[in-house]
Amino acid sequence: MKKKKIVGTTIYHVLVLLGAFIMVYPLLWMIFSSFKPSATILPTATQLIPSEWTLSNYFTGWKGFMGYTFATFFKNSFFIATLSTFGTLISSAFVAYALKRLKFGLNRFLFILVLATMMLPPQILMIPQYMWFRHLNWVGTFYPMILPYFFAIQGFFVYLIMNFIGGIPKELDEAAKIDGCSYFAIFFRVILPLITPALITSAIFSFIWRWDDYLSALLYVTKADMRPISLALKLFNDPSAGSDIGATLAMSTLSIVPATIIFLFFQKSLVDGIASTGIKG
Amino acid sequence: MKKKKTFKQFLGQESTAGYIFSLPFIIGFLMFMLVPMILSLYYSFCKYDIQSAPQFIGFQNYINIFHDSSFWKAMGVTCYYALIGTPLKVVFALIIALILVRNTKLTPFYRAAYYLPSIIGGSVAIAILWRRMFEPTGTINAVLSIVFPGITNFNWFGEGSAIWVLIILTVWQFGSSMLIFLSALKQISKELYEAAVVDGANSWKKFWKVTLPLLTPTIFFNLVQQTINSFLAFTQSKLITDGQPKDSTLFYTLYVYKKAFPAMGKSQMGYASALAWIMLIVISLVTALLFWSRSKWVYEE
Structure with missing residues (x-):
């Protein structure tokens, strides 16, 4: 009986955690992609963690446009x-x-x-x-x-x-x-x-x-x-x-x-x- | 000296204080609601392009709207979005609330994760992200093609599916409805469940006979609020699809905006004002309808 309960609790947590991951996935994708070299973002769209980390997107982006940062x-x-x-x-x-x-x-x-x-x-x-x-x-x-x-x-x-x-x-x-x-x-x-x-x-x-x-x-x-x-x-x-x-x-x-x-x-x-x-x- | 004292007495009166403290709202209501509404009611009977003086034309705007196919299209798109998006959102909110009502050490973390999209979902950043994710070469197709290899380069922004990109976005933000359900669930007394168990009810029966009836006021509340929100959706459709393709995502508020501030040609402020008034009437009717249905299915203690 006790063992059954542990299995049930584990399944519960795995499923809820999976749901939570799907919910925040778009945000994670945005955040992690912003640290990838720009050209590799779409080709590696299914890979969440960048294989090469860079801050260059932040430097380019911060410059803004039309003379305003x-x-x-x-x-x-x-x-x-x-x-x-x-x-x-x-x-x-x-x-x-x-x-x-x-x-x-x-x-x-x-x-x-x-x-x-x-x-x-x-x-x-x-x-x-x-x-x-x-x-x-x-x-x-x-x-x-x-x-x-x-x-x-x-x-x-x-x-x-x-x-x-x-x-x-x-x-x-x-x-x-x-x-x-x-x-x-x-x-x-x-x-x-x-x-x-x-x-x-x-x-x-x-x-x-x-x-x-x-x-x-x-x-x-x-x-x-x-x-x-x-x-x-x-x-x-x-x-x-x-x-x-x-x-x-x-x-x-x-x-x-x-x-x-x-x-x-x-x-x-x-x-x-x-x-x-x-x-x- | 004596006069000053009476003035002080006047200030000390409860009713004087009442008016002084509510003065911001009185001014705000007149300045930023009543006057603009009266102005727009007047303009809705005018031909008005902002540049030249308004010209009174009676009910002509309203008559034209009735014969305007884009108006009917926008009304249809908005109803479709509201009728599909709202129930889906409320059902999701309810299901997840029922799952998260169980108290574990990780529950606050889960609750935060499911609620976070609601907090930032209205931002321009999310609209941009959504557009990028659903592009043919975007991450949605990339992820889907792992599971269904045939699906590569599906065009989400085609005529039939573009509205679904927006529906998915609104359903994703079920978090605040979920929190309202969670607090309602916690208020259901344990004794009711215990009594149900004594009567031999299983969990399925407990849900249908105890939980659901007691939640109907909350379901009602969420439905009203989310329906009104769907009818007024603007930012995300403006940014993600701009009503395209072929007006298949032309939400009503977006149509009003486009009439008032067209990308090309003259503004039709009078026409847009009439459209806004029609919207107000429609929303009032829908709300009234929901309230009328209330007595039919909402459980009152």
């Missing part, structure tokens, strides 16, 4: 993703506090609006927003990719933080109030420190989504020096850029490094965030 593109992406994430966090936390804890006339109405915006996909707003930003003369600037996020436009994050505030005992607010704290002091001294886990989860998702955002870059970036990594990679891969497969795979690998590092370090926050809110990935 990948340093520019990475810097742009970091700038956009960091600022828009900061805006999302602070504005969503404000709104979540108001909707969850404060009584005022429009509270219920605004909450329903937040839920409605969660259902309204950004792709639907693509054309309307483009025309509006054109009126505002924002096309060709970073504004459309950063400023809206300072106004809690992603209802999903408001909802996530609201749920979290719901778990904080109300007695804490009341005790602070008796001590003479204003609502602003309660928010900054009591609520904000306690919702750190929700803010971390939100920051991770926001950063990764903004980093990957290709549609906004496609619509609003008109100058070469403002390209974020998503748009730059796409152009770099075009045959007209004269790209070679090795350099493209090397830069693609670099572009997923931030998301992968965040994933490895904050796996628990990510998993908890998804489990508690049913986020899309």
Whole structure:
């Protein structure tokens, strides 16, 4: 009986491990291929580990195209993703506090609006927003990719933080109030420190989504020096850029490094965030 | 001095604080959602090429859309993708969740490996990789030809199979649905299973009579979310196939984009606005349909 169980467990692990390998195989293929001499990547496509290791793809790729290196593109992406994430966090936390804890006339109405915006996909707003930003003369600037996020436009994050505030005992607010704290002091001294886990989860998702955002870059970036990594990679891969497969795979690998590092370090926050809110990935 | 104090009192009121704290959303909603939506509703009744002033033409855009064969093609492609991709993705997510619910020392590692594709799947890097992998000389054909020697140089980007390259890509990203299933599975109480065993149920019966009914709310949730996502797929089809060949992967959002920002010729913003409004109505209808079906098969405690 015991022997049978060991055999069963072994088979289980072998099969699950095989599945896991198939799942990450495309990524492994990309990473390992980026260290092969460019000309050998396709002929040795079935061989995962390079027989000859080289960093030359990274050097060629980093030079970029049309006079801009990948340093520019990475810097742009970091700038956009960091600022828009900061805006999302602070504005969503404000709104979540108001909707969850404060009584005022429009509270219920605004909450329903937040839920409605969660259902309204950004792709639907693509054309309307483009025309509006054109009126505002924002096309060709970073504004459309950063400023809206300072106004809690992603209802999903408001909802996530609201749920979290719901778990904080109300007695804490009341005790602070008796001590003479204003609502602003309660928010900054009591609520904000306690919702750190929700803010971390939100920051991770926001950063990764903004980093990957290709549609906004496609619509609003008109100058070469403002390209974020998503748009730059796409152009770099075009045959007209004269790209070679090795350099493209090397830069693609670099572009997923931030998301992968965040994933490895904050796996628990990510998993908890998804489990508690049913986020899309 | 007295005036200042009353202002302070006003600030100290709970309702004042409520409005101040929700101000970002109020401004954001007006500025970045309501105004653009109203603008686009107006433009959807106009002929508008961005360069010259919009010209009111009534329902003409909507009438033209109805007779536009590319519109119907895009609608068909999107429905095909949603109707095949979504169930496949949810079924995969459920099966893997059932396998990974068993707690072993290696489980966190497995969970990470199956979830990782969801985290990075939306990036341009993955789109580029997918295109390269499915090229006739790419790694997919190379690996397949080891198992099936006849398959060399199969053209994945042909008319019938190109959509499948995109379906495989979306199914590959079943990780977040899987995590939602995993947390739901952990909430099913052990006593229910024990009671089922007392009643003489085997594992097969336990799954059909206990696990599956209790998971239906989660299945419903995942189906709604993934269906909406499939209807809105843009980046990956734009980057991997650009709607080709012969519009066989022309997703609806991509069609809207191409009307608004054509590679050649004049922009048709009015027409694109009308297309976007139709999409919003279709998505609302599909969501309503799913919610209507809810009472038929979702188990409520």
